Amino acid sequence: MSRRAATLTLTSVLVLVFALVGSFMPVPYVALMPGPTSNTLGQNDKGQPLVKIDGREVYPVSGNLNFTTVTYRGGPGARIDLFTALRGWIDDDVAIVPEETIFPKKETQEQVDAENTRQMRDSQQNAEAAALTQLKVPISTQVLVDAVQKGKPADGKIKPADEIIAVDGAKVTSVAQVSELMAKRKIGDPVTITFKRGGAEQKITLTTVAVRPPGGAERAVVGIELSDQYKFPFKVDISVGDIGGPSAGLMFSLAIVDKLTPGSLTGGKFIAGTGTITPEGKVGPIGGIQQKMIAARQAGATVFLTPKDNCADAVDARPDGLRLVRADTLDGAIKSLESLNAGKNDLPACPAG
Incomplete structure (x- = not known):
C-alpha cells in the first residue's frame, strides 16, 4: 500500500472513530431553534380564538399580530451530543448556549417547565392590564395565595387560590399592603387574616413565627406566598396551549387593543414581534431574538416589533x-402601527449595532 493510500485510510478511520465518539458524547449545551409563530388575531390549534373577549363589544380585525417562540434541544437528562453542537455552531438558524442558560443549576426540567408556565400566566395577566390601562378601562387588584409553606402557621388552614381581603381588620388589595402590615408584627404576635374561599368570607387568627431570609434580617411570618391578581370588568381568555415564558406579552396586549377598538392596527399587514410587558405598558427584552426573527420571516412577516434592549443583537441578525x-412601550408600538397604516416611514428604528 502506498504512503498516500495509507494516510487516506488512517484519516478515514480517525474520522469514523471521531464520528462514533461524537455521536455518543453528551455535552452541557442546548440548541435553540426557531419555534412556532401564532397569530394573536387568529385561532389556536383547536379552532378557537387565540384571544377571546366576552362581556365587551369587539370589532373585526384583519392581518397578523404574531408572537414568536424558540424551541430547544438538550437539557438535563436529554443532552445533545457533540456532533449536534458542532452542527449548530455553524448553522445561522441555530444558537448553541450553555445548559445553565436555560436550566439554572439545581433546577430540574420539570421545575423549569413549571416556571415557564407561571411566566406565561403572569404575562397574559400583565398583557390584559396593560391593554385596559392603555384604553383607560378601570381595573382593580386582589391578593391571592400562591402557596402555603409546609410547617408554618398557615399550613392546613389557608389554601392556594384563597383571596386575602384583610389583615387585622385592615382591608388589602395588593401584596405591598399585606407586606407593610406584616412588617409591623413582631415574632409571636397573633395576626387575624380575613380571606375568601369559594365566595365565602372566613377569618383565622395565626401566631407569627420567625424566618431569616439569606442575607436578610429576621422577620415575622405566617407562611403564605402571595401574588397580585387583577380584577377585570370583563373576561379575556388567551389560549396558547403548552407554550410557556413571558415574551409574548406585547403581542397579546396589541391583540386585545385591536379587538376592543374600531379599525385595524395592522392595516391587513403581517406584523410579528416579541417583548415582555408590564401592567403599565413598558416593553422588556427577551431571549432568542435571532431565532424569533427567523421564525417570523419564514412565516411571512415583513415588520418585527423589537424591544429596545434587543435592538443591537436584532440588527446584526436581521433576515432579509x-x-x-423598536418598541419601548405599548403606546409607542400602537403609534408605530398607526403610522405604518398611514404610509409614514419615520418610525422608531433599531440603531445599527
Whole structure:
C-alpha cells in the first residue's frame, strides 16, 4: 500500500472513530431553534380564538399580530451530543448556549417547565392590564395565595387560590399592603387574616413565627406566598396551549387593543414581534431574538416589533425582508402601527449595532 493510500485510510478511520465518539458524547449545551409563530388575531390549534373577549363589544380585525417562540434541544437528562453542537455552531438558524442558560443549576426540567408556565400566566395577566390601562378601562387588584409553606402557621388552614381581603381588620388589595402590615408584627404576635374561599368570607387568627431570609434580617411570618391578581370588568381568555415564558406579552396586549377598538392596527399587514410587558405598558427584552426573527420571516412577516434592549443583537441578525421597529412601550408600538397604516416611514428604528 502506498504512503498516500495509507494516510487516506488512517484519516478515514480517525474520522469514523471521531464520528462514533461524537455521536455518543453528551455535552452541557442546548440548541435553540426557531419555534412556532401564532397569530394573536387568529385561532389556536383547536379552532378557537387565540384571544377571546366576552362581556365587551369587539370589532373585526384583519392581518397578523404574531408572537414568536424558540424551541430547544438538550437539557438535563436529554443532552445533545457533540456532533449536534458542532452542527449548530455553524448553522445561522441555530444558537448553541450553555445548559445553565436555560436550566439554572439545581433546577430540574420539570421545575423549569413549571416556571415557564407561571411566566406565561403572569404575562397574559400583565398583557390584559396593560391593554385596559392603555384604553383607560378601570381595573382593580386582589391578593391571592400562591402557596402555603409546609410547617408554618398557615399550613392546613389557608389554601392556594384563597383571596386575602384583610389583615387585622385592615382591608388589602395588593401584596405591598399585606407586606407593610406584616412588617409591623413582631415574632409571636397573633395576626387575624380575613380571606375568601369559594365566595365565602372566613377569618383565622395565626401566631407569627420567625424566618431569616439569606442575607436578610429576621422577620415575622405566617407562611403564605402571595401574588397580585387583577380584577377585570370583563373576561379575556388567551389560549396558547403548552407554550410557556413571558415574551409574548406585547403581542397579546396589541391583540386585545385591536379587538376592543374600531379599525385595524395592522392595516391587513403581517406584523410579528416579541417583548415582555408590564401592567403599565413598558416593553422588556427577551431571549432568542435571532431565532424569533427567523421564525417570523419564514412565516411571512415583513415588520418585527423589537424591544429596545434587543435592538443591537436584532440588527446584526436581521433576515432579509424584515423591517425592525423598536418598541419601548405599548403606546409607542400602537403609534408605530398607526403610522405604518398611514404610509409614514419615520418610525422608531433599531440603531445599527
